Amino acid sequence: MLQPEARSLKDEQTEALSDVVIRRRQIVEMITAEKNRLALATKHVRRDIQVHIRWMEKRLEDINDDIDELIRQSPLWREKDKLLQSVTGVGPVLASTILASLPELGTLNRKQIAALVGVAPFNRESGRYKGKQKIQGGRASVRNVLYMGTVAGIRANPVLRTFYERLVAKGKPKKLALTACMRKLLVILNTMLKNGTCWQNQPA
Numbered sequence: 001m002l003q004p005e006a007r008s009l010k011d012e013q014t015e016a017l018s019d020v021v022i023r024r025r026q027i028v029e030m031i032t033a034e035k036n037r038l039a040l041a042t043k044h045v046r047r048d049i050q051v052h053i054r055w056m057e058k059r060l061e062d063i064n065d066d067i068d069e070l071i072r073q074s075p076l077w078r079e080k081d082k083l084l085q086s087v088t089g090v091g092p093v094l095a096s097t098i099l100a101s102l103p104e105l106g107t108l109n110r111k112q113i114a115a116l117v118g119v120a121p122f123n124r125e126s127g128r129y130k131g132k133q134k135i136q137g138g139r140a141s142v143r144n145v146l147y148m149g150t151v152a153g154i155r156a157n158p159v160l161r162t163f164y165e166r167l168v169a170k171g172k173p174k175k176l177a178l179t180a181c182m183r184k185l186l187v188i189l190n191t192m193l194k195n196g197t198c199w200q201n202q203p204a
Contacts, residue, residue: 017070017077018100024063024093025141031056067096080106083192086199089153089160089185097145098189106193113190118143119183143182150182160185 031053038049071077077099084095098105104116114120118138153160160181167177192199 013070013074014100014103017067017096020063020066020070021096021100022141024060024067027056027060027063031060064092068092071096071099079196080193083196083198084189087153087185087189087192088157088199089149090189091149091152094145094149097142101139102142105190108190110187110190113186114183117146117186119146119179119186146182146186147178150178150185153185154178154181159188 034049034053034056038046038053041049071081080099081095084090084098085092102117105113108116111120116138118140120138150160154164155161163184164177164181167180168174172180188199191197
């Protein structure tokens with residue numbers, strides 16, 4: 001009924017990068033869980049948890065090295081990674097997540113890419129009922145990392161900070177303003193990859 005647009009399957013390189021990026025996310029989640037346990041642990045198990053945390057942090061370093069190596073092996077990925085990380089707020093984690101989980105970036109228009117990630121507002125209407133617009137669906141793994149990149153961007157990126165402060169000054173809830181900044185950052189990155197331009201070369 002929806003007639004979704006057909007998209008090509010991931011190639012072997014992208015599949016490998018995606019697997020390693022997913023594994024990194026799993027390790028980060030396990031480290032967080034162990035640190036939460038450590039806060040409540042008795043002295044009988046505290047040392048064991050600390051040893052496990054140190055081991056997983058070493059594995060995280062190794063995983064990051066693996067991701068860097070996979071990106072270096074591809075001239076296309078190296079160029080895209082360079083463009084993405086030229087934006088203040090976009091670090092290695094967000095860049096590699098986009099390369100692995102959002103290969104469509106730079107090939108779709110702004111509305112399509114926002115909907116694909118799940119940061120596009122949709123109307124909530126049914127009969128006479130008209131609710132507030134709400135984001136929904138999309139690729140949660142990309143959206144979660146985009147959220148962290150946007151938070152960093154609001155602190156250090158003048159464009160995102162000014163946009164966020166303007167929305168809050170207009171009375172927009174901070175959560176809604178942050179979501180709008182996520183969408184703005186995503187659209188900026190989409191345009192940069194589409195045009196092959198660095199952040200410094202973006203029009204004001």
